[in-house]
Amino acid sequence: MSEKQAHLNGAYYGPSIPPKSQAYHRPGRGSDPLGCCCSCIFGLIFKLIMTAVVMVGLAVLIFWLIVRPNRIKFHVTDAHLTQFNFSNDNTLHYNLALNVTIRNPNKKIGVYYDRIEARAIYEDQRFSTFTSTTPFYQGHKKTNVVNPVFQGQQVIPDTKALSKYNEQKSSGGVYEIDVKLYLRVRFKFGLIKTGKFKPRIKCGLKVPLTQNGTSSGGTFETTKCDVDYFKSI
Template sequence: MASKMNRMLSSSSRMGSQVYPQEPTPMHFTQLFYPKATAMPPPATHTNRCRRRGCGGLGCCCASICATLCSLLFTLVFILGLAALIAWLVLRPIYAPKYSFGDLQIKTFNLTPQNTLNANIVYNIMASNRNGKIDFKHNAIAVHTSYGGQVFGQASIPAFSQGHRNVTTLTSELVVNNFEFVPASLGTALATDVNRGSVALHARGSAKVRVKVGAITSFAVRVRVDCDFTVKPPTATSPGSVLNKTCVVSK
């Protein structure tokens, strides 16, 4: 019995003296999902690969082309602006073209019993160019004549060229036959003025003028002259005449 107990104790001591292997330490979740992750370098040491690459890529070529095109465009705009300034300084007249109405010849100005107008008026228009080295090219001049705001006739003067330091006198004849005013009250008012011997008329002359220096001709500029006349219509015993005249030149 004693020997059996000794064997059991000896077997128990041998079992106690055996060393079992230690359980492994559990893995962190980052090691499970990113087993081969590598740490990024610090921000201070991280450099841009494009900067190290220099300016040898396609992007650099595009930037160079854009810079060249912008430079050429700027140069072209500057040259065009300079040319326009020089042309303006050369073609700009010191004195603008000027029109004025001279004396009128009122050959006929009467009303029928139906208050329709018959008139024959000759205009003398003077065009003035006071510039020393600049010529003017005048388009056809249109002359409109009105009473009470209603135009009852139009005359015209053909186009012409005018040299420097020149005053040109032009003649235009207005012929009106049986013009009927609308409303009829205008015809009645005109008949009253004719019988009184004082009629207020308005004449407007307008044309487009170009400046010419040598072989260079500018674009056209409209010039206009407005004149208010007070006329005495002719009668069987006396010719017509101008009692008063006021003219204004504008563009």
């Protein structure tokens, strides 16, 4: 009886709990270490590119605020057309002299003109070319004058040019001639010189024919030219 009572008074904790087994997790696709590394590299490259873009933008902004660059200005201030006529074989005989003023309005930028080529065009037909290979330097807020001269003869087979010539001859003798300037220039800021730029300038002229000192259609008016640093004209 005493043995039975002793057994009943003992502490009972129930059945023993088995130890937890370690679960096995199969690595998924998102945990690929190589993909994670590539993402980090691409992110770093993107940040570097954006930083470089911002730095270049700030440098350009600071340069513009300090220098305040302005476009070079071109005007044809005078034009003398003493011969402009077609012969029977569609040959154009011409004699045209121009005064072209070049104004540098910048206070801190100088310009080196290494080459100037001027082309005379009538109804999309080029009939003469003038080239100046004498380089010169244009200082701050300076004005220079270039005097291209076109003289000679040129066969123009396009009948459209002849028709336009007859029309303008009968309407007063004022001829619409385009002059295009092709430049090779360098800019100077302090001790810094840039590489070569090739701006192009277009001057749409209305030039009266002058014979024996008398103009057939009034006087020539100063013409402002269009300047394009990036596009061909």
